[in-house]
Amino acid sequence: MSRDAADLAEAVDPETPETEEDLEDLALGEDYALNPEFVDMVVDAADRGAAERLRELLGALHPADVADLMGFLSAEYREEVLAHLDPEALAEILSELDTEIREEVLETVAPATLAKALGELDSDDAADVVDDLEADKRAQVLAAMPEVERAAIETSLAYGDETAGRLMQREVVAAPQFWTVGQAIDHFRREGDDLPELFFDIYVVDPTYKPVGAAPVSHLLRSRRDVPLAQIMEPVTEIPVGMDQEEVAYIFDKYHLISAPVVDVAGRLVGQITVDDIVGVIHEESEEDILALAGVSDAGRNADILDMVRSRLPWLLINTVTAAASASVIRAFEGEIAKLVTLAMLMPIVASLGGSAGTQTLAVAVRALANRELSAYNAVRTVSREVLVGVLNGLALALITGLAILFIFHDARLSITFGAALVANFFMAGLAGALVPLALDRMGRDPAVSSAVFVTFTTDFTGFFSFLGLAALILL
Template sequence: MTRDTADLTDALDKTPFPQAAVTEDLEDLALGDDYALNPEYVDMVIDAADSGDTERLRELVGALEPADVADLMGFLSSAYREEVIPLLDPEALGEIISEMDENLREEILEATPSVALARALEELDTDDAADVIDDLDETKRYQVLAAMGEVDRAAIETTLSYEDETAGRLMQREFLAAPEFWTAGHTIDHVREAGDALPELFFDVYVVDPTYKPVGAIPISLLLRSRRETRLADLMEAVTEIQVEMGQEEVAYIFDKYHLISAPVVDPGGRLVGQITVDDIVEVIREEAEADILALAGVSDAGRDATVIDIVRARLPWL
């Protein structure tokens, strides 16, 4: 080996690897093959909190999807949750809260300042925001609604005016509607300009008449494939309407029967007031399945908030 080669080898031995080579893939570390949160990852979060390493704690929590953060909070004690809450992304806080177990959600809602909670809920679709607002006590509900913008507050209050477990409570008031005479190009331009005013997730454009009654729907995929000058009246397909007072189980049945991805919700006068999307129906099915399981186990509605241990202990005398 020459002197130059030896010097180069010695230099390489003393040079640290690039940061990218040693940085762990937090997303891979966080979840197991079953998409459940790894206990080791929870330990990493606790270790970061115990050591006072705020930046590490922020990094670990920030690497998770909102649903996984909600799971993480369930594994942490109240003391650790208090350390994590201020580090959560304000834009994701609303979604994280909406994903939480009801008992845990109550604690987080009490610990979150009203103004911060209002800003977080403004990032959600009205149906999800209304669900969270409905869990607040009267005083905090008033404070949060008062801190919200006028448009968001009015939309949530309207949603809360409908009966529980109806299409009115299930629907989101953000949707995309357009008149028959608009063209595909005009509609696409409108979508781009509307931006945050549109729902986070939507699949169809609802075509409405001058009285705002839906007369058809156009899948977004069809709209994007159409020539710009094509009128919506020439593209629209028949639409299945959901009545705002309809029970959520009946709504789920209609979605299943007609293989719907989304559907417009109309008031008693037939006017478009909202939409329901398939993700809302998945939640309904999950809730109904849980209710059926609890019923089979002999657990009453009053016992639904009990822990598994409480339920098992209550059933032991006859098991």
């Protein structure tokens, strides 16, 4: 136990029982991150075999905070923590864990315990956990589950990864369109144990179980009992079961949805997606795009080193090839560089500034594509705007840096050469930063993954060629 942890433990009067609120205040900082001292307290309780103390500490945390705690613990301490969680708590924590940690945790939990825990989850969360299991253990866990719950999970797993079918929960609240508000409320109260834990809309269906509208719970509670559901229902935005989850997130964001029905190819209601699932998708997709811009696909605390190397090395090799191509320009002008050594000092500045401008444009273009703000309809206007911004920034920097070069080297022609090369490279930075992701998107490739390599190559090549070429014409 660290000294800070000991001091923290002693800060609580041993004569006064700690409340859950006291422990929660000790556990979380103002930014809702776990305090390192609290993690030390958990480790100390585990080391001393103080089971009651460990349960007390864990009980004060929200499941999401326990999942966060697991990320700070070694595998040995994770097993100790798992041993003191009941199935309901284990279920909530499993759905919150990082993928790498969850896979490790699942290996240590007995199939029967895991089957009981999964029964506490909605079908979408349960399917997500089962998908991380090895084939043998998956079969054991599913065999230990009740038939209805097992069938729901197997149906979810039959849909493709990152589709609406995999994202949806099969538990929905539906009612025929001829029911009144009173009939619906009475039925839902009788069947309360079978309702989803969280729902926002009652989907009104026709005799073929196709959704014809949705009655928000808030409208239901404000309406008289004799009012027909058809009178208070609103139009719904149906989500096809095979739709990509990124497209689903876009629809939720565009139409400000809280929930939406999922329909099969025949248009029948098969599930629902709620906004809490979409928040996770938006976070996941944003994280993927940020990492992809850098040519990286790993960021977890427990990411395997060899997997990290394999994910990054290919893009570094491609970057090596493009860098070599850019360097070939320097070789072509080695005679001019030998005559005027100052060129060797200034040419990396042209390339570096152009690369920064290209990255700025690229980030804007990728964001616009992701938000459906950039398409063939406005591509010319967008590209023209980015090129103009690039040229204006280039002119401003050319004036500033040109004056600095004139002051340092007392050579007006060198200042003009540097400034002209800078403007040319900023022109290409704006052009490539906007066109490269557009072209990759039109080819059906993810523009966030490989755009940076091509934009960097363009600005390096243009920067070296324009500066050395103009130097050969003006200075030598």
